[in-house]
Amino acid sequence: MSLYGDQVYSAFAEHVRGGKVEFDPQFRRRGYLYQVHGAAGVAALEANVRMQRELGVEVHILDVAELRRRYPSFRFTNVDCAALSPDGQVDPYAALMGFRKAAEGLGIVYVKDRLVGLELAGGLVKQARLASGGSLPVDTLVNVANCWAPEICAMVGMSVPIEPVRRQQFYFLAQQQIEPIPAMRHMDGLAVRIHQDGYIVGATAPQAGFKWELDHEVFESTLWPQLAEQSAAFEAIKLKSAWGGHYDMNRLDGNPIVDRFDKVPNFILAAGFSGHGLMHAPAVGRAVKEMILDGGFRTIDLSRLGWRRVVENQPLADDGPTA
Ligand SMILES: Cc1cc2nc3c(=O)[nH]c(=O)nc-3n(C[C@H](O)[C@H](O)[C@H](O)COP(=O)(O)OP(=O)(O)OC[C@H]3O[C@@H](n4cnc5c(N)ncnc54)[C@H](O)[C@@H]3O)c2cc1C
Structure with a gap:
């Protein structure tokens, strides 16, 4: 799924056509460095790297000496090794607008409203009731409402x-110039990457629930000390801005649910992306299109992300980061 996302985002104009206005999602191939420690962390990383290489990803394991040689500003304490893969970064809003303008160019109509109820007949969704008072006839309903998807699922039983988990991002500038770095993430959670003239560091809330107010304290008391521990260059930094959003966390296994609801077959759910939804979006969009127009998956088989595993309480075995 991520490989297909890479293909689409890195050659966006080629894949996303139809719009009168073109948007450039600013794909930058900066790399991704996932750092682990301890025997279990190393074993899981090695297994994932093997699997990714079999699928054609150019991913390499670097030991601590190699990490320090490539990124001399970093100490890599509490790291036994890391996997470096050639991931990219995009501007998600520009990508969203690119998809939207292309769809509109092909005749798709976007309605700004809120779904407040569904009318069913004969085991199928027939009408969608809107907050504005109107309603829409339903042939197939695709629930992609992210953290609000559970509310819409409840309308069909x-x-x-899936629950919301707040993720905050803090954008800061560093006084000292350092070597270019890939997005860096430690298995214990600290994640830092280049953004504009500085860096972004993120923090996930320990408890679930919508929290819209920013918590600057987490930057001051937790993230900054952790950053300074990683690199002396992150001791003298200036916080420029911050923002927060929510992951639609699938508590079963941290992977999305992409499937028809067996009891209401014209109701499709694609949610629970748990912090991976941007890179997986092109593959999910294509898979849902295949479900509707072709009667089943044709290009990437997403049946492992199906609804059955939820009903049977069978988490998908996955040693990767859960969010
Ligand atoms: C801080 C942060 C960092 C992230 N970093 C990454 C990353 O590095 N890589 C990655 O792959 N992913 C990342 N993600 C996750 C990624 O952003 C999401 O998975 C993705 O944007 C979800 O897209 P979506 O279309 O499913 O949901 P959304 O873009 O949230 O769209 C859902 C839409 O449904 C609408 N909606 C909700 N309820 C209703 C209703 N009742 N009626 C009508 N409309 C409704 C909402 O208004 C919204 O427009 C990050 C997320 C956060 C918060």
């Missing part, structure tokens, strides 16, 4: 283990 589908109970999903």
Whole structure:
């Protein structure tokens, strides 16, 4: 899924056509460095790297000496090794607008409203009621409402283990110039990457629930000390801005649910992206299109992300980061 996302985002104009206005999602191939420690962390990383290489990803394991040689500003304490893969970064809003303008160029109509209820008949969704008072006839309904997807699932009696978990991002400038770095992430959670003239560091809330107010304290008391521990260059930094959003966490296994609801077959759910939804979006969009127009998956088989595993409480085995 990520490989297909890479293909689409890195050659966006080629793949996303139809719009009168073109948007450039600013794909930059900066790399991704996932750092682990301890025997279990190293074993899981090695297994994932093997699997990724079999699928054609150019990913390499670097030991601490090699890490320090490539990124001399970093200490890599509490790291036994890391996997470096050639990931990219994009501007997600520009990508969203690119998809939207292309769809509109092909005749798709976007309605700004809120779904407040569904009318069913004969085990199928027939009408969608809107907050404005109107309603829309439904042929197939695709629930892609992210953290709000559970509310819409409840309208058809589908109970999903998805809940909002706040993720904050802090943008800061560093006084000292350092070597270019890939997006860096430690298995214990610290994640830092280049953004504009500085860097972004993120923090996930320990508890679930919508939290819209920013918590600057987490930057001052937790993230900054952790950053300074990683690199002396992150001792003298200046916080420029911050923002927060929410992951639609699938508590079962941290992977999305992409499937028809067996009890209401014209209701499709694609949610629970748990912090990976931007890179997986092109593959999910294509897979849902295949479900509707071709009667099943044709290019990437997403049946492992199906609804059955939720009903049977069978988490997808996955040693990667859960968010
Ligand atoms: C801080 C942060 C960092 C992230 N970093 C990454 C990353 O590095 N890589 C990655 O791959 N992913 C990342 N993600 C995750 C990624 O951003 C999401 O998975 C992705 O944007 C989800 O897209 P979506 O279309 O499913 O949901 P959204 O873009 O949230 O769209 C859902 C839409 O549904 C609408 N909606 C909700 N309820 C209703 C209703 N009742 N009626 C009508 N409309 C409704 C909402 O208004 C919204 O427009 C990050 C997320 C956050 C918060």
